[in-house]
Amino acid sequence: MQRDIVKRAFLVAAAMLALGAPLSRARAQEDPTALAKKTQNPVGDLISLPFQFNFNTGGGFGDATFYNLNFQPVVPIKLSPKWNVIARTIVPFVSLPGATPADRVRGIGDIQEQLFLSPAQPGGLIWGLGAAFSFPTATNDAVRTGTWAAGPNVVLLTMTGPWVLGALANQLWTYHDEGGAPEVNQFLVQPFINYNFGVGWALSTAPIITANWDAPDGEQWTVPVGLGLTRTTQFQGRPMSIGVQYYHNVEHPSGAAANQLRFALSLLFPSGPKPARR
Numbered sequence: 001m002q003r004d005i006v007k008r009a010f011l012v013a014a015a016m017l018a019l020g021a022p023l024s025r026a027r028a029q030e031d032p033t034a035l036a037k038k039t040q041n042p043v044g045d046l047i048s049l050p051f052q053f054n055f056n057t058g059g060g061f062g063d064a065t066f067y068n069l070n071f072q073p074v075v076p077i078k079l080s081p082k083w084n085v086i087a088r089t090i091v092p093f094v095s096l097p098g099a100t101p102a103d104r105v106r107g108i109g110d111i112q113e114q115l116f117l118s119p120a121q122p123g124g125l126i127w128g129l130g131a132a133f134s135f136p137t138a139t140n141d142a143v144r145t146g147t148w149a150a151g152p153n154v155v156l157l158t159m160t161g162p163w164v165l166g167a168l169a170n171q172l173w174t175y176h177d178e179g180g181a182p183e184v185n186q187f188l189v190q191p192f193i194n195y196n197f198g199v200g201w202a203l204s205t206a207p208i209i210t211a212n213w214d215a216p217d218g219e220q221w222t223v224p225v226g227l228g229l230t231r232t233t234q235f236q237g238r239p240m241s242i243g244v245q246y247y248h249n250v251e252h253p254s255g256a257a258a259n260q261l262r263f264a265l266s267l268l269f270p271s272g273p274k275p276a277r278r
Contacts, residue, residue, distance in 0.1 A: 041159075043084070054069070058259045068092060071089075096142055134148070147176070162196045169187075171187050183214065190209065207225060215253065246260070246262070
């Protein structure tokens with residue numbers, strides 16, 4: 001059943017990658033490669049509504065599938081002619097396997113907010129610095145932490161020719177806990193490498209590497225390795241980015257998945273950052 005879902009999702013993504021019409025300068029006001037590079041910049045002046053579908057299997061899940069959908073709206077806010085604030089919200093929906101298909105556990109996980117202060121006119125090295133927050137919004141005991149957490153957030157990247165290279169990192173610590181629930185002490189780094197080879201197509205990798213510092217030795221790290229293909233295109237006149245990636249966790253806790261198939265769909269609104277309210 002779960003394998004059928006993954007196969008269908010893969011076919012849908014492949015069809016969208018193949019059938020999307022390339023962007024034109026006249027309709028999108030930007031060439032597709034330039035817009036693709038903006039989507040690959042976490043602190044770019046581009047409003048986007050990304051949906052990330054993750055199918056996690058193997059490892060501690062065996063033949064079962066742990067499904068995770070992240071809705072990640074990104075909104076740049078213009079503070080001044082020199083500075084922008086980029087707000088990135090991550091709303092996770094999770095579906096965990098049970099003893100039978102009818103026993104699957106579903107719900108919203110803890111919502112995160114990431115804020116970056118970034119120069120409006122960056123140089124060769126593009127950067128953003130700010131804070132990340134995690135709120136105890138989970139609706140199911142299987143994913144509930146009961147923890148309010150916060151910590152520093154940073155992103156660095158550069159664009160050279162067809163390449164977009166960089167990394168995003170943050171560390172979350174618990175500053176308030178309801179008690180009786182696991183506290184948060186987690187490090188995350190997401191390196192990203194994109195090679196843009198024309199008309200909106202790009203070869204990309206963006207593994208999410210995490211460390212739970214409170215876990216026992218040998219159970220702390222999750223380290224994925226993989227690759228994927230993305231395309232910046234349009235559908236019914238709406239610019240969008242579509243991608244499919246596969247990752248294998250070369251290091252992971254015993255109860256975690258070993259493989260991840262990721263589909264991403266981002267609706268793009270290339271109109272620049274919104275001015276801050278005064």
